[in-house]
Amino acid sequence: MVTIFRIGHRIKRDSRTTTHLALVARSFGATRMIIAGDEDKNLLKTVDKVNSEWGGDFQLEIIPYDEWKNFLEKWKSEKDNKIVHLTMYGENIPIFERSEDFINLKKQPLNLSHLLIVVGGKKIPGKVFRYADWNIAITNQPHSEVSSLAVFLDHLTSDALQIRFSNSLKQIIPSIEGKKRYIGEKKNEN
């Protein structure tokens, strides 16, 4: 599945938002997320803990902020690789969804391993818009990179809301009455 690239992470200010972003990436089926920004041991630890409790093998990696450009150039240099940049300035997703490009992305799920989804913080370098094959908006209104990533992944793949994670210690038994119930401490090898 896809790789997420977060450009910008300031340990003090962004810690919670980047954590939420990583958890969305994991829950909605991304394989890995790379962050260009401050080293952040707590963030790595949080994601490790979620992986070991809730399963799967989502990968998180932090590189120095200044590496963002090299990373994008390397991605672009590899055959068949593509970049989506989520930005409120882009084409709104209900329009993009009707394009041949999007239909092809959805049709060929194997290709998603060639897809990088870039999400920015407050200030995104102008060049990122030009590295992107598609600049896509989730509404052209200001809200949050966390919600944008979730909605995009939900629209991109048919099973984003129903990913099954292997090797989870905890698992919820969903209930409309909402009683909290776990299958706790049970290894689940599906």
Place this chain on the structure above:
Amino acid sequence: MVTIFRIGHRIKRDSRTTTHLALVARSFGATRMIIAGDEDKNLLKTVDKVNSEWGGDFQLEIIPYDEWKNFLEKWKSEKDNKIVHLTMYGENIPIFERSEDFINLKKQPLNLSHLLIVVGGKKIPGKVFRYADWNIAITNQPHSEVSSLAVFLDHLTSDALQIRFSNSLKQIIPSIEGKKRYIGEKKNEN
């Protein structure tokens, strides 16, 4: 359209997450959001600023945390009113979407003014699960109330991603090439 109720807001820790939540509520078409938590002038100011720049008349109100119970009881006491509680312990949305209840909610858009969507913070009082008519999960995995609200509103209404806001000073001309362009300083009365 719907009303959002956020239970819990600690001014230091939650300021950014609650701001993102309010912006999602506004962008995806909620009429108003009520927060039970700390008074927060900056939060109110941020939302006011977004309203005046980007348009619409989204309402934000903060009530003391302890009022959450009265608020839910009052909501429930009014005829036809319903409560959805977004929680990772609830029925996952792809399942709920196939239910008659959800189909009726979607069919009768006027009814959405009777719908309260409750989103919690880290610790949600257990009673909230019982006030809710439906406890609904956006995946049964941990991620973020910001992404949960966005995905739920996107699934609930057909136009959540394409709301038009009246009286905006700024408006984006969407572009897949992602050049930043505004219709700036223009009153838009649609």
